[in-house]
Structures are given as C-alpha cells and as structure tokens.
Amino acid sequence: MIRVLVADDHPLYRRGLVGVLTEEDGVEVVGEAADGDAALLLAAELRPDVVLMDLHMPGVNGVEATRRLAPDCRVLVLTMFDDDESVLAATRAGARGYLVKGASGERIVSAVRAVAAGDAVFGADVAGRVLGVLAADRRGARAGRPFPALTDREREVLDLIATGRSNGEIARRLHLSDKTIRNHVSAIFAKLQVADRSQAIVRAREAGLGLDS
Template sequence: MIRILLADDHPIFRYGLRAVLDSDPETELVGEAGSGEEAIELTLRLRPDVVLMDITMPGLNGVEATRRILAELPGTNILIVTMYDDSASVFAALRAGARGYLIKGADREEMLRAVRAAAAGQAILSPAAAHHLTTQIATPRPGRQLFPELTAREHDILHLMAAGYTNPAIAERAGLSAKTVRNYISTILTKLNATSRAEAIARARAAGLDDPRP
C-alpha cells in the first residue's frame, strides 16, 4: 500500500484526485493539506510514501515546502502536480529535490503510474516538463534568464515584487513613476498568465527569484 499526502489549496482538485486514489487498491490517502506550511507539518507527522504537491498555495509555496520537507526527511518522495508547465517552475521544483513533475489534467492511469514511480524512487516527468529539461540540456545558454517572455525591465520589476517591495518602493528603486510601475505589473501578469499579483509573486519565489538585488 502506497501512503499518500495530498497538498493543494483547491478543494475541487483534491476531491477529484481523492476519487482516483480511492479507486486504486494499491494507494491510500493518509492526509490533505491546503497550504505549504500544513504540508510540512503533516508530512513530518504522517511520514507518507509520496507527497503530491502543488506549487502555488497560500503562504509558503510548494517548491519551498518541498525544500524544507527534504531538509528534515531526505528520503521523502515528492511529486509536483501543478498547472504550470514553464521551464522556470520545472527547474525550481527539481532543484528543490522533487522526485518528479506532473501537469494537472493527467488522466487516471498517468497519475497512478506517476505515483507508483515516485514511491519506487524513480524520477517521473510529464512530457511537457521533460521537453523543458531536454531543451535546456540540448541548448545551454550562458546566464539563462528565468521567465524569458519578460523584457529585462519587466524581469527586474518582477524580481523586486518577489523580494517584497511595494509599488511605491519599486518606483523609487527603479526610478519610475507609480503609474508606470502599475503598467509594468499589469503587463507581467498578462505575460505570465497570472490571475493576481500574489500568484505572480508565488511563481517568481518558487523559481528562486526573491533576492532583493535584481
């Protein structure tokens, strides 16, 4: 029996995945977490065989939660299950020590195969995540920039957002007007397909873009 902890802040997704796991005689859902902090607490207490971890959650993001769990329990098998298939998120998760990376929308059999592979200590990547990895290996670029869809200025603004700067502080540091900063942030959200500033910041921090010096 593979004991599984599910960490995701969307109740509907947890409900669907719970049904998948309950339908398989080889898996047992032992706990559910709705935040990164709760995922850490439950993992340390329940010691599951596999943790299914979302990236964007309230408070602590899934990548940082993965990093902290593995610092305490190095043998934990963590499988990222997320809607993001950008290269920055994939590499951030793998650098944190995740066993694999799966995109939400995977069918029942793909999900169960991934769970079994993770429980066996195998690396598992969705086709999209594998593509990002192989492309990066095949075409190395010195000084690879996270979120390449952003301009250099937009990248700097996102960097400051992730570091916790408010709009007025960003404007002062970047030498821009408050209106210009708002326009930049709006463009950043559009390019990243982020629904809110908080979501953009969570993705940037998950990718390690939270050093206050862009």
C-alpha cells in the same frame, strides 16, 4: 503499501484525487492538506512515501514546500501550470515528478507508484521543455551571466529589488501590475532558493546587481 499525502487547495479536485487513489490496491491516502503550511506539518507527522503537491497554494507555496521536503520525502507535482518557469522551479526544488492537471487517474496512479519506487516522472512535453531550459541555463552560466535560471524580466526585477525598491515602485517603473510583480518575485525567490527579500538582495548584490542605487 504506498502512503500518500495529497496537498491541493481546491477541495473538489482534492477529494476526487483522493477517491481515485483510495480505489487502488497498495495505495493509502494518509492525509490531505489545503495549503503548503499544512502539507509541511502533515508530512512531518505522517511521513508519507509520496506527496502529491499543487504549486500555487495559500501560505507556503508548493515550490517552497517541495524544497523543504526534498529529498527526505518524494514529491510529485500535480498542477495546472505547465510553463517553463514553474516546471524548472519545481525541478530545482527537488520534485521527483511533474504532471499537469488533466492527466488521467491511471496516469496519476502510475506516476505515484513510479515516484515511490525511486523513479523520476515527467510528461513527454514537460520533460522536453525542462531539458531545453536547463540547456539554456548552462549556456548562460558559461557566458558569465548571473542567475541564468532567471528570465530577462525576472533578472530586471531582481536588479530593482537589490536597489531597495518596493514591489509597488518596481511595478510603476516597469509599467506592470502589482500582481505581476508579486508573481515575478515569488518565482525569483524559488529559483534562487531564498526565503525572503533580504536574502535575495544579498545574493543579487554579491552578483553585481542593484549597484545603480
């Protein structure tokens, strides 16, 4: 029996997903979580074989929750976001699979079974883009560019973080919205695998960023 924990903050989608899974032989939904904090608590309590994880949830986001759970728990990401940054961040955090919402119930169940068996599962379009981003990552590393996983904009934001500027100050300097900066900061934390701003500043300064303050 494959024990599954479903973590998604959209109740209607979560219930529909639970309904699809419970109809399958050999699959048991052992718990539901509406945010990342609950997902971590329930995973520690219930010890599921697979966690179906949304990325953008209240509290601890799905990338950070995945990082804390892997490799002890196999995580299959199921999200509406299919951009390169989200895919790469989830992969680096230890996700064993990545599907975009809209995948059929049959496809999701198949992916759950594959991940439970130890396989990695990525949609064809997602897999191609992951390989492309990782190749660019390696090229950046060879060129000596710090934090090659970051986009140019994220590196610019990190450089400003390292100078001690707040999100509001960075937003005004780059002529971007506060929400956009918050999203960039969350992506940076996930890619650097740091928990807070102070850790990000330490990593950035060690790499030579933020020295124009």
